[in-house]
Amino acid sequence: MASINPHINFNGNAEEAFNFYKSVFGGEFVRIMRFKDLASEEFPVAEHESNKIMHIALPIGKSVLMANDVPEVLGRTNENENRSKIVVSAESKDEADKIFNGLSAGEQIEMPISASPWGSYFGMFRDQMELNGW
Known part of the structure; x- marks a missing residue:
């Protein structure tokens, strides 16, 4: 979970x-x-x-x-x-990909999900609420 x-x-x-x-x-x-x-x-x-x-x-x-x-x-x-x-945080890369792709669909991706320099699987995006200042 x-x-x-x-x-x-x-x-x-x-x-x-x-x-x-x-x-x-x-x-x-x-x-x-x-x-x-x-x-x-x-x-x-x-x-x-x-x-x-x-x-x-x-x-x-x-x-x-x-x-x-x-x-x-x-x-x-x-x-x-x-x-x-x-x-x-997800239990697997597959779960992380599913969650990231679902939440970031159509959004402004700042960092595609991938292995990070600090040892985690990481991605970052701005969602509509943040982009619109809500």
Whole structure:
């Protein structure tokens, strides 16, 4: 069965926020990746952004809270906005493909579903509610 996990975007303070969440919820981070960990010719990283969080995950019960810092090149994220990212975890690639393809049909795909650099099967899209500002 599919499960849903929240994902939060930050403007450079993801690590601070997640250390706070860890102090409240307990547990250990599943993974912490920094932008410098992915730096390459194809993915150059500015020195001042190299230690920012590319991906962080903290299990909370049966869910996983995840986040990243948004690179400056993508603009600042409004941390007070009411829109959210929703991460759907599936038990298989087939189930993930079915869910992703169903939810993203006719939508603006930002990243096609595929193996990610941080070890998961990942895709991203904007749905109509987000595109229309609902």
